[in-house]
Amino acid sequence: MTKEKMQPKVQTIWWEESPEPTICMLDQSLLPHQVVYLRHTHEQQVADAIKALKVRGAPVIGITAAFGIALAFSRLFRVQAESLSTTDIQKHLVTVCELFCHTRPTAVNLFAAVEHMQHCAKTVLREQGSLQYLAQKLYHEAQSMADEDFDACLKMGAYGVDLIADGDILLTHCNAGTLATVGWGTGLAPIYAAHRAGKRIHIFVDETRPVLQGARLTAWELQQEGIPLTLITDNMAGHFMRHGGIKAVFVGADRITCNGDVANKIGTYSLAVLAHAHHIPFYVVAPRSTIDLSLPSGEHIPIEQRDPREVTFIHDQHIAPVGVKAANPAFDVTPHMYVSAIITDMGIARPPYSTTLHSLYKANKSVKM
Numbered sequence: 179m180t181k182e183k184m185q186p187k188v189q190t191i192w193w194e195e196s197p198e199p200t201i202c203m204l205d206q207s208l209l210p211h212q213v214v215y216l217r218h219t220h221e222q223q224v225a226d227a228i229k230a231l232k233v234r235g236a237p238v239i240g241i242t243a244a245f246g247i248a249l250a251f252s253r254l255f256r257v258q259a260e261s262l263s264t265t266d267i268q269k270h271l272v273t274v275c276e277l278f279c280h281t282r283p284t285a286v287n288l289f290a291a292v293e294h295m296q297h298c299a300k301t302v303l304r305e306q307g308s309l310q311y312l313a314q315k316l317y318h319e320a321q322s323m324a325d326e327d328f329d330a331c332l333k334m335g336a337y338g339v340d341l342i343a344d345g346d347i348l349l350t351h352c353n354a355g356t357l358a359t360v361g362w363g364t365g366l367a368p369i370y371a372a373h374r375a376g377k378r379i380h381i382f383v384d385e386t387r388p389v390l391q392g393a394r395l396t397a398w399e400l401q402q403e404g405i406p407l408t409l410i411t412d413n414m415a416g417h418f419m420r421h422g423g424i425k426a427v428f429v430g431a432d433r434i435t436c437n438g439d440v441a442n443k444i445g446t447y448s449l450a451v452l453a454h455a456h457h458i459p460f461y462v463v464a465p466r467s468t469i470d471l472s473l474p475s476g477e478h479i480p481i482e483q484r485d486p487r488e489v490t491f492i493h494d495q496h497i498a499p500v501g502v503k504a505a506n507p508a509f510d511v512t513p514h515m516y517v518s519a520i521i522t523d524m525g526i527a528r529p530p531y532s533t534t535l536h537s538l539y540k541a542n543k544s545v546k547m
């Protein structure tokens with residue numbers, strides 16, 4: 179099948195050049211009831227959209243930040259092309275990179291993307307490239323990161339599909355699908371590949387409190403693609419592992435450390451322990467941009483603490499006593515001992531991850547995606 183034919187029905191984010199450089203994105207906070215596309219022409223709007231979960235999911239957060247940085251320089255070129263010194267441009271670079279680094283702390287994709295864009299910009303400035311050239315270069319870098327993500331999703335799907343048999347019932351958590359990437363997702367990539375290959379599968383989808391990415395997003399996108407699913411509340415997972423015939427769990431990741439510890443949406447850890455207790459394979463699917471070899475273990479991963487209102491409210495409805503204290507860590511860390519395999523765009527790593535993740539990198543070092 180050609181790349182064009184492999185496009186998912188849902189497009190998460192893209193760039194439009196005219197009438198002025200614009201980042202278009204699906205507002206995920208309104209799904210599934212409203213399908214609204216936002217058009218942002220200022221980097222601050224893009225950073226705010228990341229914070230407010232209008233665009234979310236580790237890979238696409240990184241790509242959005244990259245496009246946001248490109249937008250910041252396209253905008254600068256349009257409004258002030260003549261009057262800026264290299265020092266002014268360098269200051270703008272620092273400000274814009276900081277803006278994106280302060281949006282969400284857990285997904286390493288964001289920091290890798292910002293670092294990459296910063297590096298490109300510094301190279302252009304060192305070589306005394308014009309502001310116009312810098313803006314174009316940054317746009318092309320962001321677009322090629324998006325293209326790489328698309329390809330990575332296909333590769334993760336191709337590696338993971340063999341872990342799924344015809345007739346399997348699978349479980350997933352949060353949203354690790356097309357909405358979290360510019361392609362076919364991470365945790366859902368093998369599921370989409372299995373579906374395309376004609377395997378009859380059924381997906382149990384955790385609703386994923388507090389923000390309901392499972393109920394609102396995963397259920398919606400699987401439905402768009404015609405994949406049969408059953409939505410469950412998070413606390414039903416153990417019951418269905420015991421009685422529902424679940425054959426494997428597939429999730430994404432926000433950051434994976436050297437030893438194979440995995441940060442992902444809150445509740446992933448409990449699922450992994452449950453899967454272990456029921457002898458059900460627990461698969462983590464993530465592109466190389468989610469692997470952080472600079473951290474030895476999951477204890478070092480910064481966990482985003484979000485507004486407790488996400489717990490005490492569902493939409494605008496207050497569901498707890500007024501004034502009650504609520505905790506809201508957005509992610510947890512699953513220790514590597516509960517992870518059966520990590521499916522990446524470079525291949526599949528199995529324990530011991532401290533060796534196998536490095537080996538995958540080594541084997542793929544010269545391979546540009």
Ligand code: MRU
Binds near residue numbers: 354365
């Ligand atoms: O808070 P979110 O919605 O950005 O959290 C998303 C997740 O935890 C996903 O599972 C993770 O980013 C992997 S998705 C490709």
